[in-house]
Every structure is written in structure tokens, then in C-alpha cells.
Amino acid sequence: MSNTEMSSSNYYTTLEVAKILGMAVRSVQLMVDRGDLQAWKTPGGHRRITRESLERWIQGSRAGVTGVASFTGHTGEIRGPGRRRAIVHVPRVLLIEDSSHFQNLVTMLVKQKFPAVDLHVANDGISGLVSFGHLQPDLIIVDILLPGIDGATMITGLRRHALFGNCKLIVLTSLDEDQRAPYAFALQGADVVHKPKLVSELPALIDKALGHLFAPAVSADEGADEALAADVEAAEAE
Amino acid sequence: MAAIDQLPAHEQEAIAVYFDGDAEFYRVFLASAVQQFPADLREGDAAVQAGDVQALRRAAHTLKGVLLTLGHADLSAFAKTVELAAQQAPWDEAVAGWRELSARLVAAFSLA
Numbered sequence: 001m002s003n004t005e006m007s008s009s010n011y012y013t014t015l016e017v018a019k020i021l022g023m024a025v026r027s028v029q030l031m032v033d034r035g036d037l038q039a040w041k042t043p044g045g046h047r048r049i050t051r052e053s054l055e056r057w058i059q060g061s062r063a064g065v066t067g068v069a070s071f072t073g074h075t076g077e078i079r080g081p082g083r084r085r086a087i088v089h090v091p092r093v094l095l096i097e098d099s100s101h102f103q104n105l106v107t108m109l110v111k112q113k114f115p116a117v118d119l120h121v122a123n124d125g126i127s128g129l130v131s132f133g134h135l136q137p138d139l140i141i142v143d144i145l146l147p148g149i150d151g152a153t154m155i156t157g158l159r160r161h162a163l164f165g166n167c168k169l170i171v172l173t174s175l176d177e178d179q180r181a182p183y184a185f186a187l188q189g190a191d192v193v194h195k196p197k198l199v200s201e202l203p204a205l206i207d208k209a210l211g212h213l214f215a216p217a218v219s220a221d222e223g224a225d226e227a228l229a230a231d232v233e234a235a236e237a238e
Numbered sequence: 239m240a241a242i243d244q245l246p247a248h249e250q251e252a253i254a255v256y257f258d259g260d261a262e263f264y265r266v267f268l269a270s271a272v273q274q275f276p277a278d279l280r281e282g283d284a285a286v287q288a289g290d291v292q293a294l295r296r297a298a299h300t301l302k303g304v305l306l307t308l309g310h311a312d313l314s315a316f317a318k319t320v321e322l323a324a325q326q327a328p329w330d331e332a333v334a335g336w337r338e339l340s341a342r343l344v345a346a347f348s349l350a
Contacts, residue, residue, distance in 0.1 A: 098296070101270070102304070104270045145296060147292075174299055175299075195303040195306075196307040198307070199258060199260070
């Protein structure tokens with residue numbers, strides 16, 4: 001499992017912003033020229049857009065993820081010259097959580113219960129959006145209170161995106177029931193885990209979200225047969 | 239390693255209620271939390287220095303969650319009062335609450 005913490009840089013390239021917003025690079029350049037986004041230029045003339053202005057723009061539009069990269073299928077197949085190789089889809093999970101404590105706890109839990117899962121961690125809403133576009137996860141686990149764009153706003157934006165239908169969502173929160181009213185718009189219909197109950201409740205929800213992606217166990221004989229067939233196929237092609 | 243029945247009552251309860259009876263998992267998480275607490279305190283102190291209400295709220299909010307998970311219900315409840323004070327009360331009151339919370343955390347976990 002990799003545990004990649006995405007950059008929390010204060011600046012983004014034009015390409016990165018284009019990916020986050022789902023726009024053409026030229027459109028982002030125009031936004032900079034219009035002053036919608038604040039940026040400076042490197043000695044080579046490349047724009048570096050401030051995280052703060054991007055965050056402000058997304059919050060203003062509340063449509064911050066409408067253009068994230070499209071999802072690919074869960075399994076695929078590569079056809080090389082005469083050799084066919086099945087790609088086993090590794091379930092990919094993105095945790096968007098600013099607390100080191102709960103980053104640790106979720107990481108420990110996933111390693112123990114779901115060793116086949118590829119877990120990535122983002123520290124805040126903006127990094128989470130960037131990671132979402134790059135990783136196209138099967139499941140995102142989002143904390144409600146995040147620095148920058150809060151998780152509730154991010155969830156609302158994600159849900160409006162048609163392609164988000166392919167991604168599952170679990171919400172984490174330390175908010176007690178009496179504190180959740182302001183975020184009800186984001187929590188409706190979502191699986192919500194109160195953080196103290198994380199160890200006892202999260203595994204079942206991950207299993208529910210990703211269970212269909214976990215490959216069934218292959219017996220040793222079946223595995224050997226498949227390996228032999230692949231070798232024969234490759235040899236025949238040479 | 240201490241047997242479960244030799245652990246403090248609040249830890250036994252946390253293991254039963256929040257960790258599905260897995261004492262080893264609790265122990266590992268507790269160790270990582272104790273390592274992280276000084277950084278949490280620095281974040282809260284920095285928020286106080288900067289007069290950053292939202293950052294102070296998040297610092298208290300984070301502690302509230304982790305303290306309850308570890309079985310420190312009273313301390314967690316106090317962290318919640320600081321979290322709410324950061325949102326609603328005068329700044330001085332929130333700062334005083336944070337300082338009290340810091341002192342209690344240091345005492346509860348024997349932080350240097």
C-alpha cells in the first residue's frame with residue numbers, strides 16, 4: 001500500500017488548476033488575466049496560481065470539481081504483441097483528513113483489514129480535490145471540517161458531478177449530533193462515521209463500498225494454470 | 239504489556255466500546271497519539287498567537303475527537319467547550335479555555 005500525502009503547496013501550475021476545475025488550460029490563463037485568479041510568473045513566463053485565490057474562486061462558485069478527470073473502468077486489458085495480460089484493479093481509496101491522529105488511525109485500520117487497498121491521504125480540501133482528479137479513487141473518505149474548502153462544501157460539489165456516481169463516499173466527523181445541523185446538506189444520504197466509532201464502524205462501510213472490487217481468491221492450481229497459459233501464449237508469439 | 243484488566247478503567251472502556259476489544263490496536267493508537275499531542279499543542283498555541291479563531295477551533299475539535307476515542311470522556315467534553323468558545327465566546331475566553339485544555343492534556347498524558 002502506498003500512503004501518499006499530496007503536496008500542500010501554496011501555488012499551482014496552470015495545468016494543475018485546469019485539472020482541478022475541469023477547464024482548458026487556456027480558460028485558466030484567461031481567468032488569471034481577468035484577475036479571477038491571482039498568479040505570478042516564473043522567470044520562464046509560467047504562471048503560478050495562488051492556492052488562496054483558487055480556494056476563494058471555488059468557494060464562490062460552489063462548483064469546484066465539475067471537471068475532474070473522467071473515471072476509467074475498474075478492470076482493463078492490455079494487448080501487447082501476442083501477449084494478453086489482465087490488469088487486476090487495485091481498489092483505490094482517498095482519505096481527505098487534516099488530523100494526523102485520524103490519518104494514523106484510518107491508515108492502521110486499512111492496513112490491517114484491507115491490505116490490498118491502495119490508500120492515499122490528502123491533508124485539506126484543495127489537496128483532496130487535486131488528488132481526486134489525479135487518482136480517480138473508488139472511494140473517498142472525507143472529514144467534514146477541513147482547512148480551506150471544508151469537506152461539506154466539497155461533497156456538495158462532488159455530488160453535482162455526473163461522474164462522481166462511480167465513486168463511493170464515507171464521511172468522517174468528530175462533530176456530535178447537536179453540532180451537525182449546519183452540515184446536514186452534505187450529510188444527507190451519506191454514510192457518516194463518528195470518529196470515536198471509527199474502528200468499529202468504518203471497516204464494514206469500506207467493505208460495503210469496495211466489496212465488489214476485491215478479487216476472489218484464486219487457488220494455487222488455477223493460478224499455476226493461468227501462468228502457464230500466459231507463458232505459452234507469449235512463447236507462441238515470439 | 240499489561241493485561242486488559244490491569245489497565246485504567248477508562249482505557250478498558252475505550253477498548254471495549256471503540257476498539258472492538260482489540261487492546262493491542264488501542265495501545266498502538268495511544269502511542270501514536272501521545273507522540274502527536276505536542277504538535278497539536280503547538281498548533282493551538284500558534285492559533286492563539288495569530289488570533290486565528292478557525293485554527294483554534296480546529297485544534298480543540300481535533301483533540302475532542304481523539305480524546306474521546308482514547309476514553310478520556312471528561313477531557314474530550316472540555317475540548318468541546320473550547321471548540322464552542324472559539325466559535326461563539328469572546329476571544330479571551332477561548333484563549334483561557336485553550337490554555338486550560340493544554341495544561342490538562344499535559345497532565346493526563348505526562349507530556350514533557
